[in-house]
Amino acid sequence: MPTEIPHHEYDITAIRAQGAGGQNINKVSNAVHLRFDIRASSLREDHKERLMQLHDHRITRDGVVVIKAQQHRSLELNRDDAVRRLHELVESVAQAPRVRRPTRPTLGSQRRRLEGKSQRSAVKALRGRVVD
Secondary structure, X not given: OOOOOOHHHEEEEEEOOOOOOHHHOOOOOOEEEEEEEOOOOOOOHHHHXXXXXXXXXXXXXXXXXXXXXXXXXXXXXXXXXXXXXXXXXXXXXXXXXXXXXXXXXXXXXXXXXXXXXXXXXXXXXXXXXOOO
16 A cells, blocks of 8 residues: 655755756756655654665755656656655655564584585695695
C-alpha cells in the first residue's frame, strides 16, 4: 500500500534551470524546487524516524527534504518528476528493515578455516632462513 502525501504538505517553487538552454533560459522558470518538512508531515512516526536517519544529501539537518528537478523543459513534467522522487524516497523507508539474527558458523566452515590457516602457516614457515 503506497504512502499518500497530501499536496498541501509540500511546497513547489519554480526556479530557473541551470545549464544550457539557448534563448529560452533567461525567460522561462522551468526547474522546480520541492520542499517537504518531515516533522510537520502526516506520515507515520516510524516513517519519520527512518527518513530522519537516512544519510541522504536531499535531507537537511532541520528535517526538510529538498528536491530539485530540472530534467525536462516543461515545468509540469519537472513538477511531476519532483513529486515522484519524493514518493520514491518515502517508499524507500516505508518497510521496516529486517532484524538480523546472528548465526553461528557451521562445524565444516570452522574446520575449513582452520585448515586454510594451517596451510598458510606451513607455506610461510618454509620461507624462513635456510640453515645448513
